[in-house]
Amino acid sequence: MSDPMRIRAAVKGEKVEVKILMSHVMETGQRKDAEGAVVPAHYITKVTASCNGRDVLSADWGPSVSKNPYLSFRFKGGAKGDKLKVTWTDTAGDSRSDEVSIG
Amino acid sequence: MCSSRLLALGLWLIAASASAAPAWEALGKPLAANEIASWDIDVRPDGVGLPPGHGSVEEGQVVYDTHCASCHGTFGESTDYLALAGGVGSLGTATPQRTVGSKLDYATTLWDYINRAMPFNRSKALSVNEVYAVTAYVLNLNDILPADAVLDERSLPQVEMPNRKGFTQAHGMMRADGKPDVRNTACMKDCLKTPPQVSSALPAGFTHQLYGELGPHFRQFMVAAPAAAAPTPAALAASNGCLACHAAQQTRVGPAFADVARRYAAVADAPAQLRQKVRAGGSGVWGSALMPPQTTVTDAALDQILGWILAGAAAP
Amino acid sequence: MMLERRRFLQRLGHTGLAALTIASGLLPRLVRAADTRPAFAAEAIADALKALGIANPTKSDAIHFKAPDIAENGAAVPVEVESTLPGTREILLLVEKNPHVMSASFSFPDGTDAYVATRVKVAESSLIHAVVKTDAGAFYTDRLVKVTLGGCGG
Numbered sequence: 001m002s003d004p005m006r007i008r009a010a011v012k013g014e015k016v017e018v019k020i021l022m023s024h025v026m027e028t029g030q031r032k033d034a035e036g037a038v039v040p041a042h043y044i045t046k047v048t049a050s051c052n053g054r055d056v057l058s059a060d061w062g063p064s065v066s067k068n069p070y071l072s073f074r075f076k077g078g079a080k081g082d083k084l085k086v087t088w089t090d091t092a093g094d095s096r097s098d099e100v101s102i103g
Numbered sequence: 104m105c106s107s108r109l110l111a112l113g114l115w116l117i118a119a120s121a122s123a124a125p126a127w128e129a130l131g132k133p134l135a136a137n138e139i140a141s142w143d144i145d146v147r148p149d150g151v152g153l154p155p156g157h158g159s160v161e162e163g164q165v166v167y168d169t170h171c172a173s174c175h176g177t178f179g180e181s182t183d184y185l186a187l188a189g190g191v192g193s194l195g196t197a198t199p200q201r202t203v204g205s206k207l208d209y210a211t212t213l214w215d216y217i218n219r220a221m222p223f224n225r226s227k228a229l230s231v232n233e234v235y236a237v238t239a240y241v242l243n244l245n246d247i248l249p250a251d252a253v254l255d256e257r258s259l260p261q262v263e264m265p266n267r268k269g270f271t272q273a274h275g276m277m278r279a280d281g282k283p284d285v286r287n288t289a290c291m292k293d294c295l296k297t298p299p300q301v302s303s304a305l306p307a308g309f310t311h312q313l314y315g316e317l318g319p320h321f322r323q324f325m326v327a328a329p330a331a332a333a334p335t336p337a338a339l340a341a342s343n344g345c346l347a348c349h350a351a352q353q354t355r356v357g358p359a360f361a362d363v364a365r366r367y368a369a370v371a372d373a374p375a376q377l378r379q380k381v382r383a384g385g386s387g388v389w390g391s392a393l394m395p396p397q398t399t400v401t402d403a404a405l406d407q408i409l410g411w412i413l414a415g416a417a418a419p
Numbered sequence: 420m421m422l423e424r425r426r427f428l429q430r431l432g433h434t435g436l437a438a439l440t441i442a443s444g445l446l447p448r449l450v451r452a453a454d455t456r457p458a459f460a461a462e463a464i465a466d467a468l469k470a471l472g473i474a475n476p477t478k479s480d481a482i483h484f485k486a487p488d489i490a491e492n493g494a495a496v497p498v499e500v501e502s503t504l505p506g507t508r509e510i511l512l513l514v515e516k517n518p519h520v521m522s523a524s525f526s527f528p529d530g531t532d533a534y535v536a537t538r539v540k541v542a543e544s545s546l547i548h549a550v551v552k553t554d555a556g557a558f559y560t561d562r563l564v565k566v567t568l569g570g571c572g573g
Contacts, residue, residue, distance in 0.1 A: 003246070006178050015532065021178040028540070030518060045456075056531050062459040064514060064522040064540040066495040068189055070180050072536040073525070182490075182497045182538065200492075391487050 005098040009084040016078035016102055018049065018056075020071045020086055028063035044069065046089045051078045051102070078102050146215040150260030153211065157255035158236025160248060166229065166237040170222040173384060173395040179203075179244040184393070188244040191265045204245030208270035210262035214238045224344040224395060235259070336411030337418065343400040345408065348392075351416040358389040360416035367413060374409050381405060459521045464513050464548060467521040468557075471511070476550050476557035479504065484549045486562045490541060493566035498547065499536040506554030507533035516545035541566050 003023035010017055022044065029041025047059040056075040078084070080102055087097040146152040158166075168177070171187075179187030179202070190200025199205075203213055218234045220226050229237065235254045242248040242262060254262075303309075340346055348356035367373035380388075382405075384396035400408070411417075454460045461467035468474065485499040500510050510533065512522040517540070525535045533551070541547070544565040551558045 006244075008177055019177045021180055028518075045454075055528050057525065057527065059523060059525045059535075060456070060459075061523045062454060062519060062521050064517050064519065066538040066540055068180070070176075070178070070497075070536075070538050073527075073531065074534055075531040077530045180538075182487075182492070182495050387485060 002094065002096050005086055005088075005096070007084065007086055007098055007100045009078070009100055009102040011078065011080055011102060012074075015074045015076050016051070016082075016084070017074050018072060018084060020049075020069075022069045022071070022088060024067070024069060024088070024090065026063060026065060026067040026069065030063075042090060042092055044088045044090045047071065047086070049073075049084065049086045051075065051084050052082050056084075144215075144219060146211045146218070148209040148211055148260065150211060150256060153214065153256040153259060154231050155256050156231035156235050157253055158232050158234070158239055159253040160236075160239045160243040160250050162233075163236035163238070163240025163243070166233045167240045170225075170229070171237065171241075174223065174393055179241060187241050191245075194266070194269060194271070202245070203241055204247060204265055206266055206270070207264050208267050209260075210238070210242060210247075210264055211260055213241060214259060217241075222395070224347045224397075225399070228399075336407045337416075339404045340408050340411070343397070343404060343408065348394070351418065356392050357394060360412040362389075364413050364415050373413055374406065377409050377413075378405060381409075454519070458524075459519060461521060462519060464515060464520050467513055468511075468550065471524075471552075473550065473552065473557045476559040479551070479558035479560060482549055482551050482558060482560040484547075484560050484562050486547055486564050488563070489565045489567065491567045493541040493543070495538045496541045496547075496564055496566070497536070497538050498549075500534070500549045500551075502533040502551045502553075502558075504533070504551055504553045504555075504558060507551055508554065509552040510535055511548075511550040511552070512537075512539060513548040513550065514539060514541055514545050515548065517542050 005023065006021040008019045024044050025042055026044065027039050027042040029038065031039045033039050041063060043063045044061050044065065047057070047061060048055065049057040054077075056078075057073050059071070061069070082102045083099055084102055085097060085099040087095065089095040144152070174184040175181045175187050180189065181187075185202070186200060187203050190202045190205035193200045193205055207213055214234060217229070217238060218227075218231075222228060238259065239248055239252055239254040242254075243250060243252065245265075247262065247264065248254075334342070340349075349358065349360055351360050353359050354362065363377070367377065370376065381394075381397045381400070384394045386393040397405075457470035458467045461470055468476070481503045483499075483501045483503070486496060490496040498512060500512070502510060507527065509524055509526045511524045513520045514522050522539045523537065527533055539547070541564055544563070546561045546563050548559055548561045
């Protein structure tokens with residue numbers, strides 16, 4: 001139901017540089033729509049990333065991370081062709097995982 | 104003395120009007136078809152004006168990462184410069200986001216814009232096929248084209264943009280609060296009934312008295328420039344795109360060269376430090392505006408330019 | 420049960436939701452939309468840090484925090500934090516003037532750089548704190564970000 005993440009993971013020297021763009025409304029629960037009704041909160045609370053099964057990042061988010069979240073980080077020990085997997089979970093209990101090969 | 108000059112001018116005018124070709128026809132030359140074509144580059148919504156060529160999303164990603172990502176963001180998500188993706192449907196809201204996807208009504212406009220104006224510091228550096236490829240990639244970043252799409256002069260005009268019916272110019276490109284960059288209302292009424300009388304405040308023949316025959320002055324512009332004098336550092340700065348963002352004395356997108364010279368006046372290895380900064384690009388030293396990495400300028404030219412900047416960037 | 424109801428509400432159309440909330444007096448609870456995680460429910464930085472077991476972090480120059488001085492659009496303010504403090508385990512981002520100050524926390528397993536770049540919503544001009552948890556205690560730095568257009572709308 002949710003759109004896939006765009007993930008770019010590339011070896012830069014001895015590190016892997018990861019950039020992620022997620023597709024999510026990140027509703028704060030504070031916003032009102034055109035009719036004045038409060039739009040219910042709906043946001044990502046947890047993000048994890050792993051490289052060939054090894055955890056490389058975990059994050060806890062609140063509603064003030066921007067809509068369609070952007071995230072970039074770097075880690076050591078990844079090689080070209082390794083699988084980088086990113087997973088998020090949101091307040092509605094929905095979850096999504098996407099995987100790319102490190103380039 | 105004076106009257107004999109005036110008489111000479113009068114005779115010259117009579118002679119000029121009497122001869123078959125008026126004097127001004129000696130100025131300029133008719134443009135050849137290929138010269139007109141080099142200026143006539145606009146592309147219309149229906150695709151008229153698109154040159155033949157093609158490019159894929161996949162090829163476009165390489166072009167984009169090299170020339171575009173440093174300013175527009177890896178996913179077109181930049182907040183420093185214009186974001187290229189996202190914001191579809193946000194135009195009427197309190198936080199409008201103007202991007203390729205949310206704003207443009209025709210995909211051909213994107214092609215035309217990239218072709219004539221991008222990359223910002225080296226416009227027209229992309230080949231026709233590269234423009235097709237990067238157009239395809241930017242449309243893919245907007246989820247308008249699938250990842251395996253290929254664009255050419257026939258398929259590009261067929262691309263359906265999400266904002267096909269909602270295009271508006273009632274806002275600025277660059278400002279989040281939506282204020283237009285310029286406010287100009289064209290006056291289309293109460294025009295002058297009689298054409299205005301245009302006249303010179305100078306006495307008749309004044310220019311000719313001062314300068315004599317004008318033809319030779321013009322001809323100097325028409326002969327080819329003397330061949331291959333070594334370009335000045337200022338010319339190198341211009342031809343390498345530095346002047347797109349920097350000026351000698353004024354702060355523009357980037358710092359004035361004179362300010363750079365002042366800051367580095369006491370730095371011993373200033374040329375080496377600056378050479379590295381120019382090659383790597385960056386932001387935050389002078390402001391948040393980002394300098395893209397400069398990869399195409401040659402080492403020799405860069406050293407000349409930096410020497411000139413550090414010496415105060417004097418006009419040639 | 421609570422979750423069931425929340426999902427049910429989300430799936431209602433806006434008009435239906437408005438009618439329902441007004442009729443049943445649910446509105447205040449929805450507006451607060453309390454996050455069950457104490458740090459994310461906190462309305463002051465000290466409270467958020469306390470909930471995470473951090474008291475009085477020390478200001479440090481070894482945290483490099485990049486954020487714009489002026490952000491045109493508070494809905495997406497780019498922030499970049501890098502810590503050169505040894506043994507950095509976590510980086511936290513807190514926006515002082517937001518209704519709920521805690522924005523995000525990132526934890527770095529061994530081998531991952533103590534670096535993160537993301538974008539946050541900033542409701543009005545505010546200090547943004549970057550707090551770093553290390554093996555040797557907690558440190559922080561902050562940046563003032565002026566916002567032209569508040570980030571609550573999006």
